[in-house]
Amino acid sequence: MAATPLLELRGIDKSFGPVQVLHDVGLSVYPGEVTALVGDNGAGKSTLVKCISGIYNIDAGTVTFEGKEVAVHSPRDASALGIEVVYQDLALCDNLDIVQNMFLGREKKNGIVLDEDTMEEMAGETLRSLSVRTVKSLRQLVSSLSGGQRQTVAIAKSVLWNSKVVILDEPTAALGVAQTAQVLELVRRLADNGLGVVLISHNMNDVFAVSDRIAALYLGRMAAQVKASDVTHSQIVELITGGRSGNLGLPPEKPSDFIDITPGDVQ
Amino acid sequence: MTTTTTTTAGGIQAVKPTVSSHVRDYWARVRGGDLGTLPAVLGLLVLTLIFSVARPDTFLSALNFANLFNQGAQVVFIAMGLVFVLLLGEIDLSAGFASGVCGAIMAILLTDEGMAWYVAVPAALLTGIVIGLVLGVLVAKLGIPSFVVTLAAFLGFQGILLTLLEGGKNISITDEFVRSLNNDSMSVLWSWVFTIVCIVGFAFVQLNRYRRRASKNLITDPLGIVLMRIGGLAVLFIAATAVLTQERAINAAITSLKGVPIVVPIIAAFLVIWTFVLGRTTYGRHVYAVGGNTEAARRAGIPVDRIRISVFVICSFMAAIGGILVVSRASSVDPNTGGSNILLYSVGAAVIGGTSLFGGKGKVINAVIGGAVIAVIDNGMGLMGFSPGTRYIVTGLILLTAASVDALARRRASATGN
Structure with missing residues (x-):
């Protein structure tokens, strides 16, 4: 298990006008691990992800990537660092095929002509590295794919660029049982390939099935970040709904104080 | 037929297509709602058959065949430009009068100002580009629906044309x-040179693509299909050139009239250029992406606004060429140049050819085939002595049919996931 986090957030604040959405949030993402980011609706998960991906600028706090403090001001900055986000709505073009979607906006060119062959080979290479065998042809239109296959394409698109951190926003939300299993397997494989994976999910079964660490947000504060093996299902639910569970989480009397429960503190 | 399973470079299991499986796949796509140019090609065949039977002497003559190209040129050019706008799910209702304005500017520079064609023609093209830029900025930057912007421009350009004249x-x-x-x-010699260049060029592109992909072990279309495509194009082009190089003057002793009309290579050149741009360049890929899912395109870092402006520029530029050609054909310009049914014929040509009104689906060749359908209807019904009223009604019905086919195919496609 890696000792230093790949991506580390400390003391992140974010307000929209008078409403402070994130209070002093910290999060560590380790290479080769799946970190689940859980929290109720409105807890600030999406805002946090958008801060990491550069869609929102943070008001205070530091972002450290591979040991260096970085400033992420736009999605381009995040991509340049190797941070990719797969949003819930996937952002795929139905009228384009798998290869075209995977390279959208970053097409390989040969002079002014698109280098379709190289792109097709690279796309196939990436899908193979993820052990994806569920698509019939790389030249299939995305409109003809099932929900799970689309999710697979979106994930494959995010790892095509030697990305180091992949953030997945509810990848299994709209999927059936078999497809959920497939996507979770893929999520696990991303981490096994050495990437730092952040998985946002509402489904506790999914969270416990694949994640190494669980970070629970409660009303814009990081209630706890713990190892998945150290906590139970119900403890996480309590963290999500109440912000604390036993000696875990936010102290009841002074909720503004942030307690970073590092793995070592948890018995 | 035996099917061989191969593992492609990507490690994705795939069945190597054979001629029969290729045909089956194509048919499955058609049934699934991906009709492409099929309805237009069938329509063209049926219409040609009907008019050939009804008016074998006039419709089938070489003179009339050559006329079809000259008559259809303006509609085909505007339709080619409209394909780009339609790909984004937008519309340009002002393209007809934009072509009229550009044609009028060329005519005025040539006559009143006494300038040479090499000043007047670029001036007309530049006018087209400026018109497109204005429309595009209004749509993309101010966010006015293109329907409203171009409807206003439709009226405005009509006024400008009247003022210019x-x-x-x-x-x-x-x-x-x-x-x-x-x-x-063109002379008979040049006609054949043009035909041979087209066939050899097409064969080269097709075979080269086959060879390159086969050498990298990527899935290719079966060689049989590739050869059939080349053969089909060769037969079509040679037959057409053979007809067009016949003497078609009514009295050949006075003026000889034979060869492929000059407008054919002009159409072919733009067809090749725009097909290349849409199919093989990053720009073209981004046009499809914006038309398919604007939000996805934006997140992929594609400059959506610039793409949106550019399609209006291309559309008005093509309309300008259409205007030059129609002024050339009539040797004059009047307040109705580019007016009346020209715009609806052009939209009809693009849609009949298989370009979707919903955006994201279409090719430049659609405009040419659809334009041929429109030209044949207009010409054939004229020869059969139908009144313009009847012709409008029939063309309107055909446009409506094409739009219905488009909408139904789209519904079917979303139902079958094709």
Whole structure:
């Protein structure tokens, strides 16, 4: 298990006008691990992800990537660092095929002509590295794919660029049982390939099935970040709904104080 | 037929397509709602058959065949430009009168200002580009729906055309070069050279693509299909050239009239250029992406606004060429140049050819095939002595049919996931 986090957030604040959405949030993402980011609706998960991906600028706090403090001001900055986000709505073009979607906006060119062959080979290479065998042809239109296959394409698109951190926003939300299993397997494989994976999910079964660490947000504060093996299902639910569970989480009397429960503190 | 399973470079298991499986796949796509140009090609065949039976002497003559190209040129050019706008799910209702304005500017420069064609023609093209830029900026930057912007421009350009022509006078042009564009034909020798260049070029592109992909072990279309495509194009082009190089003058002793009309290579050149741009360049890929899912395109870092402006520029630029050609054909410009049914014929051509009104689906070749359908209807019904009223009604119905086919195919496609 890696000792230093790949991506580390400390003391992140974010307000929209008078409403402070994130209070002093910290999060560590380790290479080769799946970190689940859980929290109720409105807890600030999406805002946090958008801060990491550069869609929102943070008001205070530091972002450290591979040991260096970085400033992420736009999605381009995040991509340049190797941070990719797969949003819930996937952002795929139905009228384009798998290869075209995977390279959208970053097409390989040969002079002014698109280098379709190289792109097709690279796309196939990436899908193979993820052990994806569920698509019939790389030249299939995305409109003809099932929900799970689309999710697979979106994930494959995010790892095509030697990305180091992949953030997945509810990848299994709209999927059936078999497809959920497939996507979770893929999520696990991303981490096994050495990437730092952040998985946002509402489904506790999914969270416990694949994640190494669980970070629970409660009303814009990081209630706890713990190892998945150290906590139970119900403890996480309590963290999500109440912000604390036993000696875990936010102290009841002074909720503004942030307690970073590092793995070592948890018995 | 045996099917061999191969593992492609990507490690994705795939069945190597054979001629029969390729045909089956194509048919499955058609049934799934991906019709492409099929309805237009079938329509063209049926219409040609009907008019050939009804008017074998006039419709089937070489003279009339050559006329079809000259008559259809303006609609085909505007339709080619409209394909780009339609790909984004937008519309340009002003393209007809934009072509009229550009044609009028060329005519005025040629006559009143006494300038040469090499000043007047670029000036007309530049006017088209400026018009497109204005429309595109209004749509993309101000966010006004293109329907409203171009409807306003439709009225505005009609007014500009009337003003340019000082209340409706007719300007005749005498410039030989401009008149030759959409009236004259190439010599018989050049006609054959053009035909052979087209066939060899097409064969080269197709075979080269097959060879390159096969060498990298990527899935290719079966060689049989590739050869059939090349053969089909060769037969079509040679037959057409053979007809067009016949003597078609009514009295050949006075003026000989034979060869492929000059406008054919002009159409072919733009067809090749725009097909290349849409299919093989990053720009084209981004046009499809914006038309398919604007939000996805934006997140992929594609400059959506610039793409949106650019399609209006291309559309008006093509309309300008259409305007030059129609002025060339009539050797004059009047307040109705580019007016009446031209715009609806052009939209009809693009849609009948298989371009979707919902955006994201279409090719430049659609405009040419659809334009051929429109030209045949207009020409054939004219020869059969139908009144313009009937012709409008029939063309309207055909446009409506094409739009229904488009909408139904789309519904079917979303139902079958194709």
